[in-house]
Amino acid sequence: xxxxxxxxxxxxxxxxxxxxxxxxxxxxxxxxxxxxxxxxxxxxxxxxxxxxxxxxxxxxxxxxxxxxxxxxxxxxxxxxxxxxxxxxxxxxxxxxxxxxxxxxxxxxxxxxxxxxxxxxxxxxxxxxxxxxxxxxxxxxxxxxxxxxxxxxxxxxxxxxxxxxxxxxxxxxxxxxxxxxxxxxxxxxxxxxxxxxxxxxxxxxxxxxxxxxxxxxxxxxxxxxxxxxxxxxxxxxxxxxxxxxxxxxxxxxxxxxxxxxxxxxxxxxxxxxxxxxxxxxxxxxxxxxxxxxxxxxxxxxxxxxxxxxxxxxxxxxxxxxxxxxxxxxx
Amino acid sequence: xxxxxxxxxxxxxxxxxxxxxxxxxxxxxxxxxxxxxxxxxxxxxxxxxxxxxxxxxxxxxxxxxxxxxxxxxxxxxxxxxxxxxxxxxxxxxxxxxxxxxxxxxxxxxxxxxxxxxxxxxxxxxxxxxxxxxxxxxxxxxxxxxxxxxxxxxxxxxxxxxxxxxxxxxxxxxxxxxxxxxxxxxxxxxxxxxxxxxxxxxxxxxxxxxxxxxxxxxxxxxxxxxxxxxxxxxxxxxxxxxxxxxxxxxxxxxxxxxxxxxxxxxxxxxxxxxxxxxxxxxxxxxxxxxxxxxxxxxxxxxxxxxxxxxxxxxxxx
Numbered sequence: 001x002x003x004x005x006x007x008x009x010x011x012x013x014x015x016x017x018x019x020x021x022x023x024x025x026x027x028x029x030x031x032x033x034x035x036x037x038x039x040x041x042x043x044x045x046x047x048x049x050x051x052x053x054x055x056x057x058x059x060x061x062x063x064x065x066x067x068x069x070x071x072x073x074x075x076x077x078x079x080x081x082x083x084x085x086x087x088x089x090x091x092x093x094x095x096x097x098x099x100x101x102x103x104x105x106x107x108x109x110x111x112x113x114x115x116x117x118x119x120x121x122x123x124x125x126x127x128x129x130x131x132x133x134x135x136x137x138x139x140x141x142x143x144x145x146x147x148x149x150x151x152x153x154x155x156x157x158x159x160x161x162x163x164x165x166x167x168x169x170x171x172x173x174x175x176x177x178x179x180x181x182x183x184x185x186x187x188x189x190x191x192x193x194x195x196x197x198x199x200x201x202x203x204x205x206x207x208x209x210x211x212x213x214x215x216x217x218x219x220x221x222x223x224x225x226x227x228x229x230x231x232x233x234x235x236x237x238x239x240x241x242x243x244x245x246x247x248x249x250x251x252x253x254x255x256x257x258x259x260x261x262x263x264x265x266x267x268x269x270x271x272x273x274x275x276x277x278x279x280x281x282x283x284x285x286x287x288x289x290x291x292x293x294x295x296x297x298x299x300x301x302x303x304x305x306x307x308x309x310x311x312x313x314x315x316x317x318x319x320x321x322x323x324x325x326x327x328x329x
Numbered sequence: 330x331x332x333x334x335x336x337x338x339x340x341x342x343x344x345x346x347x348x349x350x351x352x353x354x355x356x357x358x359x360x361x362x363x364x365x366x367x368x369x370x371x372x373x374x375x376x377x378x379x380x381x382x383x384x385x386x387x388x389x390x391x392x393x394x395x396x397x398x399x400x401x402x403x404x405x406x407x408x409x410x411x412x413x414x415x416x417x418x419x420x421x422x423x424x425x426x427x428x429x430x431x432x433x434x435x436x437x438x439x440x441x442x443x444x445x446x447x448x449x450x451x452x453x454x455x456x457x458x459x460x461x462x463x464x465x466x467x468x469x470x471x472x473x474x475x476x477x478x479x480x481x482x483x484x485x486x487x488x489x490x491x492x493x494x495x496x497x498x499x500x501x502x503x504x505x506x507x508x509x510x511x512x513x514x515x516x517x518x519x520x521x522x523x524x525x526x527x528x529x530x531x532x533x534x535x536x537x538x539x540x541x542x543x544x545x546x547x548x549x550x551x552x553x554x555x556x557x558x559x560x561x562x563x564x565x566x567x568x569x570x571x572x573x574x575x576x577x578x579x580x581x582x583x584x585x586x587x588x589x590x591x592x593x594x595x596x597x598x599x600x601x602x603x604x605x606x607x608x609x610x611x612x613x614x615x616x617x618x619x620x621x622x623x624x625x626x627x628x629x630x631x632x633x634x635x636x637x638x639x640x641x642x643x644x645x
């Protein structure tokens with residue numbers, strides 16, 4: 001069974017998309033966990049499977065072409081993958097909510113914003129009157145005058161739209177919030193406002209949060225835990241301090257290494273060499289080994305697994321295989 | 330909003346001038362003489378000349394056209410050359426019959442076309458999608474008169490279920506029965522058209538981000554489909570329906586002829602045959618106004634569906 005402290009625990013999740021070009025292995029054995037009331041930052045480059053993971057939790061993998069082929073997603077101790085569509089509908093919006101990436105396209109253009117907030121409240125058992133009041137309350141909470149509930153999305157700016165989306169997500173006071181790159185599409189000043197507001201609301205409602213991003217700065221400011229994703233796997237996981245002070249996985253090192261330094265005079269960026277792998281033809285063994293400066297021949301045969309390296313910190317890299325295991329092999 | 334409506338109504342005037350001019354000229358230079366049609370072959374030269382002068386047909390074309398427009402502007406659309414009845418009376422008498430089958434056809438197209446389009450889009454590339462889109466391709470490609478003839482052969486001649494022609498208004502039941510075949514024949518094209526339109530416009534909407542937002546709220550798939558997908562997909566569908574309705578009223582000529590349906594389309598055909606210029610002109614003007622009004626109505630309907638267009642109208 002799952003650990004009771006954990007609101008979310010994902011074990012070995014495998015999700016594929018069957019396309020004409022072949023089977024895209026979007027997630028192959030992703031595992032992570034999140035304690036109640038905490039924020040987990042999920043970091044990785046485009047195509048690493050971050051959004052697929054989020055949609056997997058929500059039960060919103062588009063089928064076809066998507067298919068969950070293995071693993072478990074424990075939410076409050078129950079496996080969401082075994083839940084019926086009917087039960088999942090009760091979870092979505094009420095217990096788990098999701099904020100999507102692009103506020104410009106995430107609101108229905110032909111419904112007033114009030115109606116869109118009311119809809120989630122109505123779906124989870126509130127009366128019409130309660131829903132209208134609730135929608136007004138939520139708008140005020142995200143700093144939009146309630147009189148504007150009658151307006152349509154095109155009458156709001158990008159930052160305001162994102163705040164409306166946050167209002168929709170938090171309307172039913174969910175225990176767990178997934179934010180899929182909530183600020184990527186916004187200006188930096190608006191990013192800051194939105195992040196501060198999310199932090200405030202999260203504390204107010206005691207919500208646990210999964211924050212998907214590729215911005216390590218946002219992670220440092222907002223998260224308690226960090227999971228680094230690469231090619232559909234969580235390659236490194238740990239508390240914020242563990243990851244930022246003591247990154248172990250070569251990919252994580254590469255990510256930190258690619259941030260230009262403010263104090264030194266550098267002319268060139270230091271990227272991770274090579275390209276992310278084609279998800280229809282992942283390399284054998286460790287998916288990162290073709291780009292890894294520490295790679296050995298054994299990496300291509302290695303059966304990917306996570307090794308603890310002290311505290312809650314785990315790393316999926318052959319270099320951290322404990323000595324006793326190495327002898328077994 | 331009102332200014333916009335007024336502007337659009339005024340824009341009907343140049344359209345009418347253009348249409349009437351072209352139709353008048355074509356009718357006047359076309360082969361055949363109305364005077365001979367009225368009096369028959371055996372009439373004397375003198376009688377013919379006298380009638381021609383009476384009708385004003387001896388004057389230059391442009392003067393004839395000017396006179397016609399002048400009278401029309403005073404509400405006088407003339408009397409039929411053929412049977413001396415008032416043109417507008419006759420047109421207004423026939424129009425409800427056309428409206429009856431046109432409305433029936435548009436209703437059938439909507440009731441069947443939109444659901445077929447939705448199901449096709451939601452089950453894209455499935456058997457049901459492929460089957461209905463091949464069917465729709467047939468529907469779009471098949472001329473209405475051909476469809477009408479096939480229907481008559483199957484349902485009237487072979488199965489003897491439905492009347493092959495005419496409008497039977499003795500009772501509501503008989504009227505509906507006589508409407509069935511013309512309505513089906515008339516609706517084939519627009520039904521197929523609307524189904525295809527609905528499918529493609531649903532497919533555009535189906536992958537939008539706000540559909541994911543809607544699903545993440547925990548509402549049912551039916552609510553997602555109707556409230557979020559269809560309401561957004563409806564905008565291009567309304568255009569198609571509006572244009573179809575105009576085309577159905579005007580395009581009923583073929584269907585009405587095949588089924589001897591006493592509507593305005595058949596009136597035009599009969600009047601052209603007998604060179605009944607005032608009757609043709611009256612009918613054409615009437616259809617033209619109806620067509621323009623329907624288009625205006627469709628444009629106004631947008632505002633109710635698309636709030637972005639509604640806010641554009643404000644202050645205009």
